[in-house]
Amino acid sequence: xxxxxxxxxxxxxxxxxxxxxxxxxxxxxxxxxxxxxxxxxxxxxxxxxxxxxxxxxxxxxxxxxxxxxxxxxxxxxxxxxxxxxxxxxxxxxxxxxxxxxxxxxxxxxxxxxxxxxxxxxxxxxxxxxxxxxxxxxxxxxxxxxxxxxxxxxxxxxxxxxxxxxxxxxxxxxxxxxxxxxxxxxxxxxxxxxxxxxxxxxxxxxxxxxxxxxxxxxxxxxxxxxxxxxxxxxxxxxxxxxxxxxxxxxxxxxxxxxxxxxxxxxxxxxxxxxxxxxxxxxxxxxxxxxxxxxxxxxxxxxxxxxxxxxxxxxxxxxxxxxxxxxxxxxxxxxxxxxxxxxxxxxxxx
Numbered sequence: 579x580x581x582x583x584x585x586x587x588x589x590x591x592x593x594x595x596x597x598x599x600x601x602x603x604x605x606x607x608x609x610x611x612x613x614x615x616x617x618x619x620x621x622x623x624x625x626x627x628x629x630x631x632x633x634x635x636x637x638x639x640x641x642x643x644x645x646x647x648x649x650x651x652x653x654x655x656x657x658x659x660x661x662x663x664x665x666x667x668x669x670x671x672x673x674x675x676x677x678x679x680x681x682x683x684x685x686x687x688x689x690x691x692x693x694x695x696x697x698x699x700x701x702x703x704x705x706x707x708x709x710x711x712x713x714x715x716x717x718x719x720x721x722x723x724x725x726x727x728x729x730x731x732x733x734x735x736x737x738x739x740x741x742x743x744x745x746x747x748x749x750x751x752x753x754x755x756x757x758x759x760x761x762x763x764x765x766x767x768x769x770x771x772x773x774x775x776x777x778x779x780x781x782x783x784x785x786x787x788x789x790x791x792x793x794x795x796x797x798x799x800x801x802x803x804x805x806x807x808x809x810x811x812x813x814x815x816x817x818x819x820x821x822x823x824x825x826x827x828x829x830x831x832x833x834x835x836x837x838x839x840x841x842x843x844x845x846x847x848x849x850x851x852x853x854x855x856x857x858x859x860x861x862x863x864x865x866x867x868x869x870x871x872x873x874x875x876x877x878x879x880x881x882x883x884x885x886x887x888x889x890x891x892x893x894x895x896x897x898x899x900x901x902x903x904x905x906x907x908x909x910x911x912x913x914x915x916x917x918x919x920x921x922x923x924x925x926x
Contacts, residue, residue, distance in 0.1 A: 651822030651830040654773050656782075656814055663782045672718070673726055676783040677748050678776050680716060687775050694771045707884070709852065715747040715772030719848040721876035721915055722750055728874070728907050728917045729754060736760040739842035742866060744824070745849040749777040752817075752845065753784045762816050764831075764841075770821035778819055785813040824855075824862040832865065840868040850891040851881035860898055863920065873901075873920035878913050888916045895920070 657663055666686050668679040687697045696712040699705075707714050728734070736758030743752030746765040755763050765777050820827050831838055844867055849859060863873055880887035888905075895901050900923065907917035 651820060651826035652770065653830065653834075654770070654778060654819040654821065656778065656817070656819070660782050660786065663779050667779050667783075669783050673723060673750070675750050675753055675780075677718065677750065677780050678783075680776075683716070683775055687771065692771045692775070694769055696769055696771050707851075709854075713745070713768040714848070715745075715767045715769050715776065718748045718750065721878065722748075722847045724907070724909055724915055725751060725845065725847050725874060725876040725917060726754055728876075729758075732906065734758075734843075734874070736843065740764075740839055740868075742766065742841045742844045744844055744846040744862070746777055747772060749780050751847060753781060755843070755845065756781075756785060756813060756816065760816070760843075762818075762839075764818045764820065766820045766822075766824075766827050768821065768823060773819050773821045781817055781819075782814065785811055785817075824858045828862045828865045840871065841866055842868050842871045844871065844873045846873065847876040848878070850875065850877050850888070851886040852884045853886050853890055853894075856886075856891065856894045860894070860900070864900060867922070869922055870925045871921070873918075875918045875920060876915070877918065878915050880913070888918065892918075899923070 666682070668682045669676045670679050671677075684697055684701060692698070694712075696708075697716065699708060700712055700716060705712075706717055736755045738759070738761045739755075740762045741752060741755040741760045741764070743749055743755070743763065743765045746752055746767050749765050752763045752765050765773065765781070767773050767777060820830065822830070844863060850856070867873060877888050877891070879889065892903055895903050901920050902923050904919050905916050906919045909915040
């Protein structure tokens with residue numbers, strides 16, 4: 579039996595023709611792959627094949643972790659007025675999920691709307707990664723769709739599980755887990771602007787109003803403005819949103835006064851591009867994963883310009899001798915891509 583989504587989106591108000599006028603703006607002109615699979619076509623349109631470090635003459639040099647200024651961790655509240663979350667946002671669809679149109683974010687996210695300044699810095703530098711400043715959350719990377727495909731193929735079950743979307747960006751992986759009736763889904767991205775302007779609006783758009791039993795009612799495609807919610811949708815009460823560097827976020831979660839339980843499932847895509855971050859990522863998985871939990875990681879074989887990739891991370895994991903890993907799927911299209919499953923060595 580294939581993995582099925584169990585809810586859809588509630589209906590929105592006017593401007594019914596807005597959705598039909600949208601065209602994807604997040605694609606890379608330098609990496610388009612032909613495929614008969616609908617999801618793979620969308621992945622090529624939405625995400626580049628690898629990070630761009632900008633146009634300077636030193637883009638092939640590995641960033642030095644000691645020179646990076648990491649973001650302090652914080653939790654982001656969900657506003658009671660959901661109109662505020664989706665105000666001036668335009669939605670598009672991919673793999674049956676709704677997400678914010680990035681070109682509109684680039685136009686509207688300026689001044690106080692982007693206290694980190696990552697949108698203007700990314701646009702002006704023509705860079706998808708500025709180490710220690712902006713870590714790629716404004717884009718949807720193609721391995722995200724590899725992992726979504728794998729959930730269906732392997733019939734991964736999220737029902738009643740606690741899930742973390744680590745390095746979430748648009749948050750599509752966590753949203754899929756919500757659709758799979760996860761008990762709790764937490765989202766983390768390095769940049770607070772990404773959480774406020776992209777992740778949280780995407781989650782709201784996909785979970786705008788619950789019906790009886792917690793399922794989302796059938797709807798028309800969302801436009802700029804939702805109907806005003808009378809109360810926070812039940813499905814959104816299962817979500818929490820965090821920004822900041824991994825070690826700081828782990829510390830915040832573990833020391834919070836709010837109830838916290840370790841995660842049954844941690845989902846992460848294209849987060850092993852930079853070997854300088856492997857220590858923090860490994861320690862975060864150790865601290866936050868339940869003893870019998872599973873990590874599903876999607877990655878390319880190698881990330882040119884930053885040096886990371888599957889072989890290097892596998893070696894790192896092996897040397898630490900805490901986790902066991904297995905490659906559960908290989909995608910042989912262009913640069914090889916992989917889905918890796920990670921679990922504690924002593925897990926059942």
